[in-house]
Amino acid sequence: MNLEKVIFGFFVILACTLNTGFFIGEIDVIYQHNATELFLALGISVVVMVLKLGDRTQIGALQLATSLAVVLQLILSCFVWVWQTQVSGQPMDAETMSTIVSLSGGALLANVISVILLIGETLRQTR
Amino acid sequence: MEPFFLILRRLRRPLLALIGTAIISVLGLANIPGVDANGNPAILGYFHAFYVMTFTATTVGFGEEPYAFSEAQRLWVIFSICISVTSWAYTLAVIFHMTRDPTFRAAILRSHFSTRVRRQTEPFILVIGYGQSGTVLAQMLDRIGYKSVIVELQADRVARIETQEYLRAPLFVAADGRWPETLVDAGVTHPQCQAMVVLAGDDDTTQAVAIGGSTLNPNLRIIARARSEMAVANLESFQRIEIVNPYETFAFNLGQDFSSPEKLRVREWLTGLPGAKRPTVLKLPIGHWVICGFGRFGHYVAKALTRADASWTAIDNNPELAAEPSLLQKTYSQETLSEAGIERAVGIVACTDRDAINLAAIRRARVLNRDLFVVVRQMHASNASLVEATNADLRFIQADVTSHEVRQLITSPLLSRFLQALRADTGDLAQRTSAQLEATVEDRVPFLWVFRCMEAFPGLREAFAYNPEAPLKIGDLLVYPYDPSRNLQAMALMLVRSNEEVLLPEAHTILQTGDHILFAGTKDVDVLQKLHYLSPSPLPLIRTGVEPPRSWVFRKLAAWRTAAR
Numbered sequence: 001m002n003l004e005k006v007i008f009g010f011f012v013i014l015a016c017t018l019n020t021g022f023f024i025g026e027i028d029v030i031y032q033h034n035a036t037e038l039f040l041a042l043g044i045s046v047v048v049m050v051l052k053l054g055d056r057t058q059i060g061a062l063q064l065a066t067s068l069a070v071v072l073q074l075i076l077s078c079f080v081w082v083w084q085t086q087v088s089g090q091p092m093d094a095e096t097m098s099t100i101v102s103l104s105g106g107a108l109l110a111n112v113i114s115v116i117l118l119i120g121e122t123l124r125q126t127r
Numbered sequence: 128m129e130p131f132f133l134i135l136r137r138l139r140r141p142l143l144a145l146i147g148t149a150i151i152s153v154l155g156l157a158n159i160p161g162v163d164a165n166g167n168p169a170i171l172g173y174f175h176a177f178y179v180m181t182f183t184a185t186t187v188g189f190g191e192e193p194y195a196f197s198e199a200q201r202l203w204v205i206f207s208i209c210i211s212v213t214s215w216a217y218t219l220a221v222i223f224h225m226t227r228d229p230t231f232r233a234a235i236l237r238s239h240f241s242t243r244v245r246r247q248t249e250p251f252i253l254v255i256g257y258g259q260s261g262t263v264l265a266q267m268l269d270r271i272g273y274k275s276v277i278v279e280l281q282a283d284r285v286a287r288i289e290t291q292e293y294l295r296a297p298l299f300v301a302a303d304g305r306w307p308e309t310l311v312d313a314g315v316t317h318p319q320c321q322a323m324v325v326l327a328g329d330d331d332t333t334q335a336v337a338i339g340g341s342t343l344n345p346n347l348r349i350i351a352r353a354r355s356e357m358a359v360a361n362l363e364s365f366q367r368i369e370i371v372n373p374y375e376t377f378a379f380n381l382g383q384d385f386s387s388p389e390k391l392r393v394r395e396w397l398t399g400l401p402g403a404k405r406p407t408v409l410k411l412p413i414g415h416w417v418i419c420g421f422g423r424f425g426h427y428v429a430k431a432l433t434r435a436d437a438s439w440t441a442i443d444n445n446p447e448l449a450a451e452p453s454l455l456q457k458t459y460s461q462e463t464l465s466e467a468g469i470e471r472a473v474g475i476v477a478c479t480d481r482d483a484i485n486l487a488a489i490r491r492a493r494v495l496n497r498d499l500f501v502v503v504r505q506m507h508a509s510n511a512s513l514v515e516a517t518n519a520d521l522r523f524i525q526a527d528v529t530s531h532e533v534r535q536l537i538t539s540p541l542l543s544r545f546l547q548a549l550r551a552d553t554g555d556l557a558q559r560t561s562a563q564l565e566a567t568v569e570d571r572v573p574f575l576w577v578f579r580c581m582e583a584f585p586g587l588r589e590a591f592a593y594n595p596e597a598p599l600k601i602g603d604l605l606v607y608p609y610d611p612s613r614n615l616q617a618m619a620l621m622l623v624r625s626n627e628e629v630l631l632p633e634a635h636t637i638l639q640t641g642d643h644i645l646f647a648g649t650k651d652v653d654v655l656q657k658l659h660y661l662s663p664s665p666l667p668l669i670r671t672g673v674e675p676p677r678s679w680v681f682r683k684l685a686a687w688r689t690a691a692r
Contacts (some may be wrong), residue, residue, distance in 0.1 A: 008681075050676055053678055054680075057677065058662045059663075105325070
C-alpha cells in the first residue's frame with residue numbers, strides 16, 4: 001500500500017462528495033443548500049489542486065486542469081453568495097441561490113472527471 | 128445483401144403462388160353476399176376479408192369474424208383453404224429444398240465469411256492451403272498473436288478447423304484461392320491483412336495464387352512455398368513475394384549441421400513453435416551416405432552432402448531419371464543397398480515420396496548395418512506414429528520446416544537480420560546465444576518481440592528527458608516492473624540503431640531514441656516490458672525500489688520524512 005495514493009485518493013474523492021452534497025436539492029430552495037458545505041468543498045478542492053501541482057506525467061497534467069476548473073467554479077459560486085448577502089446587503093433569494101447551485105453543478109462535473117481519471121489510472125496499473 | 132437476393136430469386140415461384148392465391152381468395156370473400164348480426168344483407172369488405180384470410184390461409188382459424196358467414200361465404204372459404212394451404216406447402220417445400228442445397232449453403236457461408244473478414248479490426252494473416260503445413264503454421268501464428276484467415280479447397284480439411292484449439296478462432300472458407308474473388312473475399316486488399324502465406328498442394332496452384340494476390344494488392348507481403356526450380360524462378364521476379372523452399376532449407380540445415388551444428392541449433396531454437404520443447408543437436412556423421420529416392424528432395428540432400436565433403440550413392444527405381452555416376456536405378460532391395468555400400472555407410476536418407484517404402488528401406492538397411500544414422504522423410508501426418516517407431520535420428524517433416532521458415536519471415540525483420548548475422552558469424556555468437564537462451568527460457572522455444580524506443584511513447588519520453596544522469600539501459604527493461612528484486616525471463620538478442628547492429632547487447636548498453644531491440648523470453652513478458660511505454664514510467668521504481676512521490680507536496684513530505692529518520 002502506498003501512503004501517497006491513499007492521501008491523494010482520499011482528498012480527490014472527498015472534494016467530489018462534498019461538492020455533490022451541496023449540489024443536491026431543489027435548485028432554488030435556499031434551506032436545502034448549506035453554506036458550510038460549500039465552504040468545505042471549496043477548501044478541499046484547493047487542497048486537491050495543491051496536491052496535484054508538480055506532477056509531470058500526462059495524466060497528472062489533465063488532473064490539474066480538472067482541479068483548476070473546480071476551484072474556479074466554486075470560487076465564482078462563493079463570490080455570488082458573498083456579493084448578495086454582504087455587498088448588496090440583501091437577504092438570499094431563490095434567483096441568486098439558483099446561480100450558486102448551478103455554478104457548483106459545473107464544478108461537480110469537473111470533480112467527476114477527476115475521479116474517473118483517478119480510477120482509470122489505477123485500473124491501468126493493475127493490468 | 129447478395130444471399131438475400133439469391134433467396135428471393137429461388138423463392139420467386141412460390142411467392143407468386145402465395146400472392147396469387149391471396150388475391151383470389153380475398154377478392155372473392157370481400158364481395159360474396161352475407162348477412163350481419165341483425166339479419167341485414169352485408170358484404171365483408173376488403174379489410175375484413177383480408178383479416179379472415181390471414182388466419183384462415185395459415186390455418187390458425189379464429190372462426191367466422193366479424194359475424195357468422197352465409198353458406199356462399201363458407202363455400203368460398205373452403206375453396207380458399209384448399210388453394211392457399213397448397214401454396215403454403217409448396218413454399219415450405221421450396222425453402223427446405225433450398226436450405227439443403229449444397230451450392231446455396233456454400234453461397235450463404237461464403238457471404239457470411241466475407242462479411243466477417245471485412246469487419247476484421249485486428250491484424251490477420253491470410254493462409255491459403257490448410258494441409259499439414261497450413262495446420263502447423265496457423266497454430267504457430269495463433270501462438271505468436273496473429274489471427275488467421277484460411278482458404279482451403281477441400282471441405283473436409285476446412286471442417287477440421289472448427290474442432291481444433293485456437294486462442295483466436297480463425298476465419299475460414301472452402302474455396303479455390305486461384306479465383307480472384309476468393310482472395311478479395313478473404314481480405315487480400317483489407318488494410319489489416321499483414322501478409323499472405325501460400326501453401327497450396329502443388330507448385331502450379333501456389334504460383335497462380337501468389338501472383339494473383341500480388342496483382343490484386345501490390346503492397347502486400349506474400350510468402351509462397353515453392354519446390355520446383357521453375358516455380359521459384361517465376362515467383363522470384365515479383366518483388367513482394369518471398370519464397371520458402373522446404374527442401375532447400377532442410378538440405379541447407381543438413382549442410383550447416385556438418386559445418387556448425389551449434390548455429391543450426393540456435394536457429395531452430397528461435398524459430399520453433401513458442402513454448403514447445405527446444406530442438407536437440409544432431410551431430411550428423413561425415414562419411415558415406417546412401418540416399419533412397421532421388422527426386423527433387425533427394426537432389427537437394429545430395430548437394431548438401433557434396434558440399435560437406437561426404438560421399439553418397441543414391442538409389443531410385445524411377446527409370447525416367449537422368450543417369451548419374453552415383454545413382455543406381457534399381458529397386459530398394461538388400462542387394463541394391465549392398466551395392467550402394469550400405470555396410471560401410473555412416474547414414475541413410477530415406478526420402479522417397481511413399482512412407483511405406485521409406486520404412487521398408489530403413490528396415491532392410493538396418494539389417495545390413497546396425498549403426499546407421501537414419502534420416503527419414505515423413506509424407507503424411509497420419510503416418511507419424513509409424514515413422515516415429517523407426518527411431519530415426521532425424522525426421523524431415525515438410526510442415527515443420529516450412530512453418531519455421533515462415534515464422535522467421537513474419538515475426539519481425541529483426542529476427543531475419545539476427546539469423547543472417549548468426550550465419551555470417553565466425554566467432555562464438557552461437558555458443559553465447561544458446562547459453563543465454565538456456566539461462567532465460569531453459570529448454571523451451573522462446574517468444575520473440577521487438578521493443579521500440581520511440582519518443583512518442585509518454586513513458587519513454589519521461590525516461591529519456593528527465594533522467595540525463597541515469598539514462599535508460601537495456602538492463603532496466605529486464606527487471607520486473609512491479610518488483611525490482613525480480614528479473615524478467617527475457618534476454619536481448621539484438622539492438623538495432625539506425626543501421627548498426629549490436630548482437631547480444633550487454634545489460635549496461637545505454638538506449639537512445641529510435642533504437643529497436645529484439646527480445647526473446649517467456650510468454651507475456653512483453654506485456655510487462657511494455658509498461659515502459661506508458662506514463663508514469665516504471666523506471667524510478669526499478670532504480671530505487673520505491674515509487675517516487677509525484678507531486679510537489681508529496682516530494683516535500685518525503686524529503687521531510689527522510690530527514691526526520
